Amino acid sequence: MTALTAFLGTNLGRLVAGVVAFLVVATLIGQVMARTARSEKTLATLRNANARIRAWWVMVAVFGVAVGTGGTGSILMFAVVSFLAMREFMTLTPTASDDHAVLIFAFFIFAPIQYALVWAEWYGLFSILIPVYAFVAFATRAALSGNTQRFLERTATVQWGLMACVYCVSHTPALLILRIPDHPDAGATLLFYLVLVAQINDVMQYIWGKALGEHPVAPTVSPNKTWEGFVGGTLTTIGIGTALWWATPFSPLAALAMSTVITLLGFSGGLVMSAIKRDRGVKDFGAMIEGHGGILDRIDSLLFAAPVFFHLVRFFYQPYEWR
Protein backbone atom coordinates (compact mmCIF):
# COMPACT_ATOMS: atom_id res chain seq x y z
CA MET A 1 0.00 0.00 0.00
CA THR A 2 2.77 2.43 0.90
CA ALA A 3 4.54 1.59 -2.38
CA LEU A 4 1.36 2.50 -4.26
CA THR A 5 0.96 5.75 -2.33
CA ALA A 6 4.58 6.61 -3.03
CA PHE A 7 4.11 5.83 -6.74
CA LEU A 8 0.98 8.00 -6.91
CA GLY A 9 3.05 10.79 -5.35
CA THR A 10 5.39 10.84 -8.36
CA ASN A 11 4.63 12.63 -11.62
CA LEU A 12 4.52 9.30 -13.43
CA GLY A 13 2.06 7.96 -10.85
CA ARG A 14 -0.24 10.95 -11.32
CA LEU A 15 -0.17 10.53 -15.09
CA VAL A 16 -1.01 6.82 -14.83
CA ALA A 17 -3.82 7.52 -12.35
CA GLY A 18 -5.20 10.14 -14.74
CA VAL A 19 -5.25 7.67 -17.64
CA VAL A 20 -6.98 5.00 -15.54
CA ALA A 21 -9.61 7.50 -14.33
CA PHE A 22 -10.18 8.61 -17.92
CA LEU A 23 -10.61 4.99 -19.09
CA VAL A 24 -13.13 4.31 -16.31
CA VAL A 25 -15.21 7.28 -17.47
CA ALA A 26 -14.87 6.29 -21.15
CA THR A 27 -15.91 2.70 -20.38
CA LEU A 28 -19.00 3.87 -18.46
CA ILE A 29 -20.07 6.30 -21.20
CA GLY A 30 -19.48 3.69 -23.91
CA GLN A 31 -21.53 1.03 -22.11
CA VAL A 32 -24.43 3.39 -21.30
CA MET A 33 -24.55 4.74 -24.86
CA ALA A 34 -24.45 1.25 -26.36
CA ARG A 35 -27.47 0.33 -24.24
CA THR A 36 -29.53 3.35 -25.30
CA ALA A 37 -28.44 3.59 -28.96
CA ARG A 38 -31.25 3.21 -31.50
CA SER A 39 -29.94 3.23 -35.06
CA GLU A 40 -27.88 0.32 -36.42
CA LYS A 41 -25.16 2.72 -37.63
CA THR A 42 -24.64 4.36 -34.23
CA LEU A 43 -24.57 0.92 -32.64
CA ALA A 44 -21.86 -0.25 -35.06
CA THR A 45 -19.76 2.84 -34.31
CA LEU A 46 -20.22 2.29 -30.57
CA ARG A 47 -19.31 -1.36 -30.83
CA ASN A 48 -16.07 -0.39 -32.56
CA ALA A 49 -15.42 2.35 -30.00
CA ASN A 50 -16.05 -0.05 -27.10
CA ALA A 51 -13.74 -2.66 -28.62
CA ARG A 52 -11.08 0.06 -28.82
CA ILE A 53 -11.67 1.01 -25.17
CA ARG A 54 -11.32 -2.65 -24.11
CA ALA A 55 -8.08 -2.90 -26.10
CA TRP A 56 -6.91 0.28 -24.38
CA TRP A 57 -7.40 -1.36 -20.97
CA VAL A 58 -5.25 -4.28 -22.03
CA MET A 59 -2.57 -2.01 -23.48
CA VAL A 60 -2.52 0.17 -20.35
CA ALA A 61 -2.20 -2.95 -18.18
CA VAL A 62 0.72 -4.30 -20.26
CA PHE A 63 2.35 -0.89 -20.34
CA GLY A 64 1.81 -0.40 -16.61
CA VAL A 65 3.46 -3.70 -15.74
CA ALA A 66 6.38 -2.93 -18.08
CA VAL A 67 7.02 0.54 -16.68
CA GLY A 68 6.35 -0.70 -13.14
CA THR A 69 9.10 -3.32 -13.38
CA GLY A 70 11.64 -0.60 -14.13
CA GLY A 71 13.87 -0.13 -17.15
CA THR A 72 14.33 -3.79 -18.07
CA GLY A 73 10.57 -4.42 -18.24
CA SER A 74 10.01 -1.47 -20.59
CA ILE A 75 12.92 -2.43 -22.82
CA LEU A 76 11.66 -6.01 -23.06
CA MET A 77 8.13 -4.86 -23.85
CA PHE A 78 9.26 -2.57 -26.67
CA ALA A 79 11.56 -5.30 -27.99
CA VAL A 80 8.53 -7.59 -28.25
CA VAL A 81 6.50 -4.80 -29.86
CA SER A 82 9.28 -4.23 -32.43
CA PHE A 83 9.54 -7.94 -33.17
CA LEU A 84 5.78 -8.31 -33.72
CA ALA A 85 5.60 -5.10 -35.78
CA MET A 86 8.48 -6.21 -38.00
CA ARG A 87 6.78 -9.56 -38.42
CA GLU A 88 3.68 -7.83 -39.76
CA PHE A 89 5.77 -5.53 -41.95
CA MET A 90 7.98 -8.23 -43.50
CA THR A 91 4.98 -10.48 -44.16
CA LEU A 92 3.69 -7.80 -46.53
CA THR A 93 7.12 -7.10 -48.05
CA PRO A 94 7.73 -8.81 -51.40
CA THR A 95 11.12 -10.38 -50.66
CA ALA A 96 12.58 -13.26 -52.66
CA SER A 97 13.51 -16.66 -51.22
CA ASP A 98 17.17 -15.62 -51.62
CA ASP A 99 16.54 -12.93 -48.98
CA HIS A 100 16.08 -15.55 -46.28
CA ALA A 101 19.48 -14.82 -44.71
CA VAL A 102 18.85 -11.06 -44.80
CA LEU A 103 15.56 -11.57 -42.96
CA ILE A 104 17.29 -13.82 -40.41
CA PHE A 105 19.82 -10.99 -39.84
CA ALA A 106 16.99 -8.49 -39.29
CA PHE A 107 14.97 -10.62 -36.86
CA PHE A 108 17.63 -12.51 -34.95
CA ILE A 109 20.73 -10.31 -35.06
CA PHE A 110 19.98 -6.62 -35.50
CA ALA A 111 16.70 -6.39 -33.55
CA PRO A 112 18.06 -8.13 -30.40
CA ILE A 113 21.36 -6.20 -30.50
CA GLN A 114 19.57 -2.86 -30.89
CA TYR A 115 17.58 -3.50 -27.69
CA ALA A 116 20.61 -4.90 -25.87
CA LEU A 117 22.32 -1.58 -26.62
CA VAL A 118 19.42 0.33 -25.05
CA TRP A 119 19.76 -1.92 -22.00
CA ALA A 120 23.54 -1.39 -21.91
CA GLU A 121 22.98 2.36 -22.36
CA TRP A 122 25.53 2.39 -25.19
CA TYR A 123 24.20 5.42 -27.04
CA GLY A 124 27.07 5.64 -29.55
CA LEU A 125 26.47 2.25 -31.15
CA PHE A 126 22.71 2.31 -30.55
CA SER A 127 22.30 5.33 -32.82
CA ILE A 128 24.30 3.92 -35.77
CA LEU A 129 23.87 0.15 -35.61
CA ILE A 130 20.99 -0.02 -38.07
CA PRO A 131 21.67 3.00 -40.33
CA VAL A 132 25.31 1.97 -40.80
CA TYR A 133 25.97 -1.69 -40.00
CA ALA A 134 22.63 -3.21 -41.02
CA PHE A 135 22.72 -1.09 -44.17
CA VAL A 136 26.10 -2.50 -45.15
CA ALA A 137 25.33 -6.07 -44.04
CA PHE A 138 21.98 -6.38 -45.87
CA ALA A 139 23.25 -5.08 -49.19
CA THR A 140 26.36 -7.26 -49.05
CA ARG A 141 24.52 -10.43 -48.07
CA ALA A 142 21.83 -9.87 -50.70
CA ALA A 143 24.50 -9.38 -53.38
CA LEU A 144 26.25 -12.58 -52.27
CA SER A 145 22.99 -14.50 -52.76
CA GLY A 146 23.46 -13.83 -56.49
CA ASN A 147 19.88 -12.76 -57.19
CA THR A 148 19.89 -9.36 -58.93
CA GLN A 149 16.21 -9.20 -59.71
CA ARG A 150 14.59 -6.13 -58.07
CA PHE A 151 17.79 -5.96 -56.02
CA LEU A 152 17.49 -2.41 -54.77
CA GLU A 153 13.78 -2.75 -54.08
CA ARG A 154 14.28 -5.89 -52.01
CA THR A 155 17.21 -4.66 -49.93
CA ALA A 156 15.67 -1.22 -49.46
CA THR A 157 12.35 -2.55 -48.18
CA VAL A 158 13.95 -4.85 -45.63
CA GLN A 159 16.15 -1.96 -44.48
CA TRP A 160 13.09 0.29 -44.28
CA GLY A 161 11.16 -2.26 -42.22
CA LEU A 162 14.03 -2.62 -39.77
CA MET A 163 14.41 1.17 -39.53
CA ALA A 164 10.71 1.75 -38.88
CA CYS A 165 9.88 -1.21 -36.65
CA VAL A 166 13.10 -1.55 -34.67
CA TYR A 167 15.31 1.54 -34.97
CA CYS A 168 12.52 4.11 -34.63
CA VAL A 169 10.52 2.22 -31.99
CA SER A 170 13.64 1.56 -29.87
CA HIS A 171 13.99 5.32 -29.32
CA THR A 172 10.97 5.15 -27.01
CA PRO A 173 12.59 2.99 -24.28
CA ALA A 174 15.91 4.76 -25.09
CA LEU A 175 14.44 7.79 -23.32
CA LEU A 176 15.36 5.88 -20.13
CA ILE A 177 19.03 6.45 -20.97
CA LEU A 178 18.68 10.24 -20.80
CA ARG A 179 19.92 12.01 -17.65
CA ILE A 180 18.37 15.38 -16.88
CA PRO A 181 19.53 17.62 -13.98
CA ASP A 182 17.01 17.91 -11.08
CA HIS A 183 14.73 15.25 -12.65
CA PRO A 184 16.10 11.89 -11.46
CA ASP A 185 13.26 9.79 -12.97
CA ALA A 186 12.70 11.89 -16.07
CA GLY A 187 13.27 8.93 -18.43
CA ALA A 188 10.25 6.87 -17.37
CA THR A 189 8.02 9.96 -17.21
CA LEU A 190 9.10 11.11 -20.70
CA LEU A 191 8.53 7.61 -22.08
CA PHE A 192 5.00 7.66 -20.71
CA TYR A 193 4.47 11.26 -21.89
CA LEU A 194 5.52 10.45 -25.46
CA VAL A 195 3.31 7.36 -25.74
CA LEU A 196 0.40 9.14 -24.03
CA VAL A 197 0.46 12.22 -26.30
CA ALA A 198 0.90 10.09 -29.46
CA GLN A 199 -2.00 7.81 -28.48
CA ILE A 200 -4.26 10.69 -27.36
CA ASN A 201 -3.60 12.22 -30.79
CA ASP A 202 -4.85 9.01 -32.48
CA VAL A 203 -8.00 9.03 -30.36
CA MET A 204 -8.65 12.73 -30.91
CA GLN A 205 -8.15 12.51 -34.68
CA TYR A 206 -10.55 9.55 -34.68
CA ILE A 207 -13.22 11.36 -32.62
CA TRP A 208 -12.99 14.68 -34.53
CA GLY A 209 -12.91 12.82 -37.83
CA LYS A 210 -16.00 10.75 -36.92
CA ALA A 211 -17.85 13.85 -35.70
CA LEU A 212 -17.01 16.44 -38.38
CA GLY A 213 -14.74 14.76 -40.96
CA GLU A 214 -15.55 15.68 -44.55
CA HIS A 215 -12.51 16.73 -46.58
CA PRO A 216 -9.80 14.05 -46.82
CA VAL A 217 -6.19 15.20 -46.54
CA ALA A 218 -4.90 12.62 -49.02
CA PRO A 219 -7.87 10.74 -50.50
CA THR A 220 -5.73 8.28 -52.43
CA VAL A 221 -3.88 7.27 -49.23
CA SER A 222 -6.53 7.21 -46.53
CA PRO A 223 -10.13 8.40 -46.82
CA ASN A 224 -10.40 8.37 -43.01
CA LYS A 225 -7.83 11.11 -42.44
CA THR A 226 -9.69 14.39 -42.89
CA TRP A 227 -8.70 18.04 -42.47
CA GLU A 228 -11.39 18.40 -39.81
CA GLY A 229 -10.00 15.43 -37.88
CA PHE A 230 -6.44 16.67 -38.34
CA VAL A 231 -7.05 20.25 -37.17
CA GLY A 232 -9.44 19.31 -34.33
CA GLY A 233 -7.29 16.38 -33.19
CA THR A 234 -4.02 18.29 -33.39
CA LEU A 235 -5.27 21.31 -31.46
CA THR A 236 -6.95 19.20 -28.75
CA THR A 237 -3.86 17.01 -28.33
CA ILE A 238 -1.49 19.97 -28.18
CA GLY A 239 -3.79 21.47 -25.53
CA ILE A 240 -3.66 18.28 -23.42
CA GLY A 241 0.08 17.80 -23.98
CA THR A 242 0.76 21.37 -22.87
CA ALA A 243 -1.50 21.03 -19.83
CA LEU A 244 0.61 18.05 -18.70
CA TRP A 245 3.84 20.11 -18.62
CA TRP A 246 4.06 19.83 -14.81
CA ALA A 247 4.83 16.10 -15.09
CA THR A 248 7.85 16.69 -17.38
CA PRO A 249 11.11 18.63 -17.23
CA PHE A 250 9.54 21.04 -19.78
CA SER A 251 8.27 24.57 -19.24
CA PRO A 252 4.68 25.12 -20.44
CA LEU A 253 5.98 26.69 -23.65
CA ALA A 254 8.45 23.85 -24.24
CA ALA A 255 5.66 21.31 -23.57
CA LEU A 256 3.59 23.08 -26.21
CA ALA A 257 6.46 22.81 -28.71
CA MET A 258 7.14 19.14 -27.81
CA SER A 259 3.51 18.07 -28.05
CA THR A 260 3.25 19.90 -31.39
CA VAL A 261 6.19 17.88 -32.69
CA ILE A 262 4.79 14.58 -31.35
CA THR A 263 1.34 15.32 -32.78
CA LEU A 264 2.48 16.35 -36.26
CA LEU A 265 4.95 13.48 -36.58
CA GLY A 266 2.30 11.11 -35.22
CA PHE A 267 0.04 12.18 -38.04
CA SER A 268 2.75 11.78 -40.67
CA GLY A 269 3.69 8.34 -39.31
CA GLY A 270 0.08 7.22 -39.66
CA LEU A 271 -0.16 8.69 -43.14
CA VAL A 272 3.03 7.01 -44.39
CA MET A 273 2.03 3.63 -42.98
CA SER A 274 -1.38 4.02 -44.65
CA ALA A 275 0.39 4.64 -47.96
CA ILE A 276 2.34 1.39 -47.51
CA LYS A 277 -0.81 -0.55 -46.63
CA ARG A 278 -2.60 0.93 -49.65
CA ASP A 279 0.29 -0.10 -51.90
CA ARG A 280 0.24 -3.67 -50.54
CA GLY A 281 -3.55 -3.80 -50.88
CA VAL A 282 -4.48 -4.35 -47.23
CA LYS A 283 -6.61 -2.38 -44.78
CA ASP A 284 -4.67 -3.30 -41.63
CA PHE A 285 -1.23 -4.77 -40.98
CA GLY A 286 -2.74 -7.52 -38.87
CA ALA A 287 -5.62 -8.50 -36.62
CA MET A 288 -3.88 -8.80 -33.28
CA ILE A 289 -5.68 -6.11 -31.28
CA GLU A 290 -9.49 -6.05 -31.35
CA GLY A 291 -10.81 -2.96 -33.15
CA HIS A 292 -7.28 -1.71 -33.84
CA GLY A 293 -5.96 -4.07 -36.52
CA GLY A 294 -2.37 -5.16 -36.07
CA ILE A 295 0.27 -3.93 -33.67
CA LEU A 296 1.85 -1.81 -36.42
CA ASP A 297 -1.48 -0.03 -36.93
CA ARG A 298 -1.40 0.88 -33.26
CA ILE A 299 2.16 2.20 -33.09
CA ASP A 300 2.37 3.95 -36.48
CA SER A 301 2.02 7.33 -34.76
CA LEU A 302 5.07 6.54 -32.61
CA LEU A 303 7.43 5.63 -35.46
CA PHE A 304 8.52 9.10 -36.53
CA ALA A 305 7.73 10.89 -33.29
CA ALA A 306 9.96 8.69 -31.07
CA PRO A 307 13.41 9.37 -32.62
CA VAL A 308 12.76 13.09 -33.11
CA PHE A 309 11.39 13.53 -29.59
CA PHE A 310 14.35 11.56 -28.19
CA HIS A 311 16.89 13.78 -29.96
CA LEU A 312 15.11 17.03 -29.07
CA VAL A 313 15.12 16.09 -25.38
CA ARG A 314 18.72 14.92 -25.58
CA PHE A 315 19.84 18.11 -27.35
CA PHE A 316 18.00 20.63 -25.20
CA TYR A 317 17.81 18.97 -21.76
CA GLN A 318 20.78 16.67 -21.29
CA PRO A 319 23.91 18.68 -20.37
CA TYR A 320 26.70 18.29 -22.91
CA GLU A 321 29.18 16.90 -20.39
CA TRP A 322 26.67 14.17 -19.33
CA ARG A 323 26.35 12.66 -22.79
Next chain:
Amino acid sequence: MIAGGLAAFARMLSGASVRWTTPVTGARQRIWFGNHSSHLDFVLIWSALPRELRATARPVAGADYWGRGPIRRYVACNVFHAILVDRSDGPATPERASAAIDSIATQMGPGESIIVFPEGTRSRTGELLPFKSGMYHLSKRKPGVELVPVHLANLSRILPKGEMLPVPLHGRIVFGAPMYLEDGETKDAFLGRARAALLALKDA
Protein backbone atom coordinates in the same frame (compact mmCIF):
# COMPACT_ATOMS: atom_id res chain seq x y z
CA MET B 1 1.28 -34.47 -25.75
CA ILE B 2 4.61 -34.08 -27.57
CA ALA B 3 2.59 -33.69 -30.76
CA GLY B 4 0.50 -30.93 -29.16
CA GLY B 5 3.63 -29.14 -27.99
CA LEU B 6 5.33 -29.37 -31.39
CA ALA B 7 2.14 -28.21 -33.08
CA ALA B 8 1.85 -25.20 -30.78
CA PHE B 9 5.51 -24.39 -31.42
CA ALA B 10 5.09 -24.60 -35.19
CA ARG B 11 2.00 -22.40 -34.97
CA MET B 12 3.89 -19.80 -32.96
CA LEU B 13 6.86 -19.85 -35.37
CA SER B 14 4.63 -19.46 -38.38
CA GLY B 15 2.21 -17.01 -36.70
CA ALA B 16 -0.41 -18.80 -38.73
CA SER B 17 -4.05 -17.81 -38.83
CA VAL B 18 -6.61 -20.48 -39.74
CA ARG B 19 -9.68 -20.08 -41.92
CA TRP B 20 -12.37 -22.60 -42.85
CA THR B 21 -14.28 -21.58 -45.98
CA THR B 22 -16.71 -24.47 -45.39
CA PRO B 23 -17.22 -26.19 -42.04
CA VAL B 24 -15.85 -29.74 -42.06
CA THR B 25 -17.28 -31.85 -39.25
CA GLY B 26 -17.96 -35.43 -38.25
CA ALA B 27 -15.69 -38.43 -38.22
CA ARG B 28 -15.13 -40.01 -41.64
CA GLN B 29 -12.23 -41.05 -43.80
CA ARG B 30 -10.58 -37.99 -45.34
CA ILE B 31 -7.59 -36.99 -47.41
CA TRP B 32 -6.35 -33.55 -46.40
CA PHE B 33 -4.24 -32.34 -49.31
CA GLY B 34 -2.07 -29.24 -49.28
CA ASN B 35 0.58 -27.32 -51.16
CA HIS B 36 4.06 -28.20 -49.99
CA SER B 37 6.86 -25.74 -49.35
CA SER B 38 8.41 -26.44 -45.95
CA HIS B 39 9.09 -29.10 -43.34
CA LEU B 40 6.61 -27.32 -41.07
CA ASP B 41 3.70 -28.03 -43.43
CA PHE B 42 2.23 -31.27 -42.11
CA VAL B 43 2.62 -30.23 -38.48
CA LEU B 44 0.79 -26.99 -39.28
CA ILE B 45 -2.12 -28.68 -41.03
CA TRP B 46 -2.34 -31.18 -38.19
CA SER B 47 -2.29 -28.38 -35.60
CA ALA B 48 -5.07 -26.49 -37.38
CA LEU B 49 -7.48 -29.47 -37.29
CA PRO B 50 -10.19 -29.61 -34.63
CA ARG B 51 -9.13 -31.78 -31.70
CA GLU B 52 -11.42 -34.70 -32.54
CA LEU B 53 -10.13 -34.90 -36.13
CA ARG B 54 -6.46 -34.64 -35.14
CA ALA B 55 -6.41 -38.04 -33.47
CA THR B 56 -7.20 -39.87 -36.70
CA ALA B 57 -5.12 -37.74 -39.10
CA ARG B 58 -1.82 -39.30 -40.19
CA PRO B 59 0.71 -37.46 -42.36
CA VAL B 60 2.21 -39.22 -45.35
CA ALA B 61 5.91 -38.36 -45.37
CA GLY B 62 8.97 -39.20 -47.44
CA ALA B 63 10.99 -42.02 -45.86
CA ASP B 64 14.18 -40.54 -47.33
CA TYR B 65 13.88 -37.52 -45.01
CA TRP B 66 11.62 -38.48 -42.11
CA GLY B 67 12.86 -42.03 -41.78
CA ARG B 68 16.50 -41.00 -41.45
CA GLY B 69 18.05 -40.33 -38.03
CA PRO B 70 16.56 -41.38 -34.68
CA ILE B 71 14.95 -38.02 -33.80
CA ARG B 72 13.19 -37.47 -37.13
CA ARG B 73 12.09 -41.08 -37.16
CA TYR B 74 10.72 -40.78 -33.62
CA VAL B 75 8.83 -37.57 -34.42
CA ALA B 76 7.40 -38.98 -37.65
CA CYS B 77 6.48 -42.48 -36.49
CA ASN B 78 5.85 -42.28 -32.75
CA VAL B 79 4.60 -38.71 -32.33
CA PHE B 80 2.56 -38.12 -35.49
CA HIS B 81 2.04 -41.78 -36.53
CA ALA B 82 3.16 -40.89 -40.04
CA ILE B 83 2.91 -43.28 -42.96
CA LEU B 84 6.37 -43.28 -44.52
CA VAL B 85 6.66 -43.78 -48.26
CA ASP B 86 9.74 -44.63 -50.24
CA ARG B 87 10.63 -41.91 -52.77
CA SER B 88 14.30 -42.73 -53.01
CA ASP B 89 16.18 -42.13 -56.26
CA GLY B 90 15.86 -44.55 -59.10
CA PRO B 91 13.57 -45.03 -62.06
CA ALA B 92 9.99 -43.91 -61.25
CA THR B 93 8.41 -47.03 -62.64
CA PRO B 94 4.66 -47.66 -62.51
CA GLU B 95 5.39 -50.72 -60.34
CA ARG B 96 7.10 -48.65 -57.68
CA ALA B 97 4.36 -46.01 -57.74
CA SER B 98 1.63 -48.58 -57.29
CA ALA B 99 3.62 -50.26 -54.52
CA ALA B 100 3.70 -46.93 -52.67
CA ILE B 101 -0.07 -46.48 -53.09
CA ASP B 102 -0.61 -50.06 -51.88
CA SER B 103 1.42 -49.44 -48.78
CA ILE B 104 -0.46 -46.21 -47.94
CA ALA B 105 -3.84 -47.84 -48.56
CA THR B 106 -3.10 -50.84 -46.36
CA GLN B 107 -1.62 -48.77 -43.53
CA MET B 108 -4.60 -46.41 -43.54
CA GLY B 109 -7.03 -47.93 -41.05
CA PRO B 110 -10.82 -47.79 -41.59
CA GLY B 111 -11.46 -44.64 -39.54
CA GLU B 112 -8.16 -42.97 -40.35
CA SER B 113 -7.46 -39.89 -42.45
CA ILE B 114 -4.22 -38.85 -44.09
CA ILE B 115 -2.43 -35.58 -44.79
CA VAL B 116 -0.75 -35.57 -48.21
CA PHE B 117 1.11 -33.20 -50.48
CA PRO B 118 0.22 -34.25 -54.02
CA GLU B 119 3.04 -32.19 -55.58
CA GLY B 120 5.29 -34.91 -54.16
CA THR B 121 8.05 -32.48 -53.20
CA ARG B 122 8.51 -29.02 -51.73
CA SER B 123 8.09 -26.14 -54.14
CA ARG B 124 11.06 -23.77 -54.18
CA THR B 125 9.20 -20.68 -55.27
CA GLY B 126 5.82 -21.16 -53.60
CA GLU B 127 4.25 -21.82 -57.04
CA LEU B 128 2.00 -24.88 -57.07
CA LEU B 129 3.69 -27.72 -58.98
CA PRO B 130 1.80 -30.32 -61.07
CA PHE B 131 0.11 -33.04 -58.99
CA LYS B 132 1.37 -36.61 -58.95
CA SER B 133 -1.26 -39.22 -59.64
CA GLY B 134 -1.12 -40.93 -56.22
CA MET B 135 -4.13 -39.10 -54.83
CA TYR B 136 -6.27 -40.34 -57.75
CA HIS B 137 -5.30 -43.96 -57.30
CA LEU B 138 -5.80 -43.73 -53.56
CA SER B 139 -9.29 -42.23 -54.01
CA LYS B 140 -10.18 -45.14 -56.27
CA ARG B 141 -8.98 -47.59 -53.64
CA LYS B 142 -11.05 -45.86 -50.91
CA PRO B 143 -14.48 -45.17 -52.44
CA GLY B 144 -16.38 -42.32 -50.81
CA VAL B 145 -13.29 -40.80 -49.23
CA GLU B 146 -13.67 -37.06 -48.66
CA LEU B 147 -10.89 -34.83 -50.03
CA VAL B 148 -10.29 -31.46 -48.39
CA PRO B 149 -7.90 -28.92 -49.97
CA VAL B 150 -5.69 -26.98 -47.52
CA HIS B 151 -3.76 -23.96 -48.73
CA LEU B 152 -0.67 -22.85 -46.79
CA ALA B 153 0.37 -19.29 -47.58
CA ASN B 154 3.84 -17.82 -47.01
CA LEU B 155 5.46 -21.06 -45.79
CA SER B 156 7.90 -20.96 -48.71
CA ARG B 157 9.15 -17.66 -47.28
CA ILE B 158 9.12 -18.75 -43.63
CA LEU B 159 11.22 -21.87 -44.18
CA PRO B 160 12.38 -22.18 -47.80
CA LYS B 161 13.69 -25.47 -49.10
CA GLY B 162 17.29 -25.93 -47.99
CA GLU B 163 17.21 -23.47 -45.07
CA MET B 164 17.61 -24.43 -41.42
CA LEU B 165 16.18 -21.44 -39.54
CA PRO B 166 12.63 -20.21 -40.01
CA VAL B 167 11.93 -16.48 -40.37
CA PRO B 168 8.97 -15.53 -38.17
CA LEU B 169 6.58 -14.13 -40.80
CA HIS B 170 2.83 -14.64 -40.62
CA GLY B 171 1.53 -17.75 -42.36
CA ARG B 172 -2.04 -18.51 -43.31
CA ILE B 173 -3.91 -21.82 -43.41
CA VAL B 174 -7.13 -21.95 -45.46
CA PHE B 175 -9.33 -25.04 -45.61
CA GLY B 176 -11.56 -25.42 -48.68
CA ALA B 177 -14.82 -27.25 -49.39
CA PRO B 178 -14.70 -31.08 -49.36
CA MET B 179 -14.68 -32.77 -52.77
CA TYR B 180 -15.04 -36.38 -54.02
CA LEU B 181 -13.89 -38.53 -56.88
CA GLU B 182 -16.88 -38.60 -59.28
CA ASP B 183 -18.07 -41.81 -60.93
CA GLY B 184 -16.11 -42.44 -64.09
CA GLU B 185 -13.96 -39.32 -63.68
CA THR B 186 -10.64 -39.59 -65.52
CA LYS B 187 -7.32 -39.22 -63.75
CA ASP B 188 -6.44 -35.94 -65.47
CA ALA B 189 -9.88 -34.41 -64.93
CA PHE B 190 -9.82 -35.32 -61.24
CA LEU B 191 -6.28 -34.09 -60.60
CA GLY B 192 -6.99 -30.88 -62.52
CA ARG B 193 -10.10 -30.28 -60.44
CA ALA B 194 -8.25 -30.93 -57.16
CA ARG B 195 -5.39 -28.63 -58.17
CA ALA B 196 -7.82 -25.86 -59.18
CA ALA B 197 -9.64 -26.21 -55.83
CA LEU B 198 -6.36 -25.77 -53.97
CA LEU B 199 -5.27 -22.81 -56.13
CA ALA B 200 -8.63 -21.09 -55.59
CA LEU B 201 -7.92 -20.93 -51.85
CA LYS B 202 -4.91 -18.70 -52.46
CA ASP B 203 -7.09 -15.61 -52.50
CA ALA B 204 -9.87 -16.91 -50.25
